[in-house]
Amino acid sequence: MRRLAIVQGEHAVVAEPGVVVSTLLGSCVAACLFDPVARVGGMNHFLLGEPGADQRVGASEMARYGVHAMELLINAMMQKGAVRGRLMAHLYGGANIVSGLGSIGSSNADFARRFMETEGIAVGHTDLGGTSARKIEFLPHEGRSRCVKVTDRVPERPPVPVHAPASGGDLELF
Amino acid sequence: MPAAAAIKVMVVDDQTSMRAMIRRALQDLGFKDVRDKPSAQEALAAVKSDRVHLIISDYNMPEMDGLQFLEAVRTDAVIGKTVFIMLTGSSDKEIVQKAAALGVNNYVVKPFAPAALKEKIERVFGELT
Numbered sequence: 001m002r003r004l005a006i007v008q009g010e011h012a013v014v015a016e017p018g019v020v021v022s023t024l025l026g027s028c029v030a031a032c033l034f035d036p037v038a039r040v041g042g043m044n045h046f047l048l049g050e051p052g053a054d055q056r057v058g059a060s061e062m063a064r065y066g067v068h069a070m071e072l073l074i075n076a077m078m079q080k081g082a083v084r085g086r087l088m089a090h091l092y093g094g095a096n097i098v099s100g101l102g103s104i105g106s107s108n109a110d111f112a113r114r115f116m117e118t119e120g121i122a123v124g125h126t127d128l129g130g131t132s133a134r135k136i137e138f139l140p141h142e143g144r145s146r147c148v149k150v151t152d153r154v155p156e157r158p159p160v161p162v163h164a165p166a167s168g169g170d171l172e173l174f
Numbered sequence: 175m176p177a178a179a180a181i182k183v184m185v186v187d188d189q190t191s192m193r194a195m196i197r198r199a200l201q202d203l204g205f206k207d208v209r210d211k212p213s214a215q216e217a218l219a220a221v222k223s224d225r226v227h228l229i230i231s232d233y234n235m236p237e238m239d240g241l242q243f244l245e246a247v248r249t250d251a252v253i254g255k256t257v258f259i260m261l262t263g264s265s266d267k268e269i270v271q272k273a274a275a276l277g278v279n280n281y282v283v284k285p286f287a288p289a290a291l292k293e294k295i296e297r298v299f300g301e302l303t
Contacts, residue, residue, distance in 0.1 A: 061287070067191045068285035072263075074189070075234050084188060084236070118191050 006045050011069075013042035013076040014140035024150070025093035025134045027105035029112045032090040032136070033073060033121070034143035035082035041140025044073040048108050066111045070119075089116050090125040090145045092136050105129065178204035178302040185210040186217040186231040186243065187261070196230060199288040203295075203302060214243035221253055228257045228295070233269055241272055248277045257298050261286075 002019045004012050008028055012021045021043045023030050034041035046069040048062040078084065094109025109128035116123050125145060127134065132149040139145070183205055187193045193210040200208050207226075211217035214231065215238050221229065229247065233240035240260050248254050260273050260281045270281050280294040296302055 063191075063195060064285045064287070067189070067195060071189055071192060071284070075263075078236060115191055118194070119189065 006043060008045050008047055011042055011044035011073045013080055015040045015080040017141040021138045021140060023136050025136060026095055026097050027108060029093040029108040030136050031112055032138040032145045033077060033087050034140055035086045036143055037086050038081040039141050040077050040080045040082040041143055042073050042077045043138045044069055048111055070115055088122045088124055091123060092127050092134055092147050094128040095130050095132055097131050097133060179206045181205060181228055182207040182226040183228045183230060184217055184221050184226045186214055188212050188235045199291055202288060203292050214238035218243060218246055225253055230259045232261045233266060241276060244273060244276050244278055259294055
């Protein structure tokens with residue numbers, strides 16, 4: 001079994017058997033998406049900001065980065081043959097364990113649930129919220145996942161854009 | 175100097191959340207007539223039957239992608255001169271160059287702030303009042 005570990009801001013997409021994707025979550029959320037027909041799956045790991053607790057990150061900015069993180073994962077899956085209309089999801093994380101960050105975990109979890117609802121993606125397993133860190137293992141080809149609560153301290157970076165450009169591109173053509 | 179309210183816009187993206195976000199950003203900028211479609215084929219049919227002034231389209235879409243959509247617009251005798259702004263990923267420089275060759279008016283890299291979208295639209299239409 002080949003193992004692929006991802007960290008905050010990353011995603012991995014797999015279309016072959018015998019691969020497990022894993023990550024360690026605190027306030028972050030991991031969406032495990034899979035197309036059961038094409039047998040393509042992928043996981044991301046993202047942290048949004050929290051409006052109010054961090055004035056640099058507004059609600060619309062949060063959604064912007066969250067939607068982009070999901071789009072990167074879905075586009076990568078579609079490039080390997082997944083079809084948007086067949087996607088299913090398992091959602092994990094969003095714990096409120098980091099002191100000083102308020103309910104940032106809940107904000108992340110709410111975003112993930114709302115996104116799946118808006119996009120019409122059926123959600124299978126969810127283990128969101130609470131106060132414990134989680135270790136997630138996902139078999140993308142099979143669409144199966146496992147979530148274990150852990151006591152490890154999860155290193156978390158402050159909320160950052162998935163990709164930096166906010167000004168709209170650096171290739172001057174116009 | 176056109177008022178944003180007078181500009182008819184078609185937003186094309188296969189992700190519902192992205193379309194909703196762009197719609198909101200445009201409405202905040204004063205645009206009143208904003209339509210959206212989840213695919214380039216549907217958008218092409220819609221703008222042929224009811225013309226718009228501005229098309230804002232994602233590049234990365236299944237079946238007909240943003241470049242194919244742009245080409246279909248530019249080669250149409252009726253809607254060929256419609257302003258076309260493409261949404262791309264950060265690593266799509268080659269795509270932007272191809273889009274420029276096909277006659278795209280501007281492009282915006284995702285994830286973008288509403289201010290960046292406004293700036294790109296104003297570079298084509300002039301200041302939005």
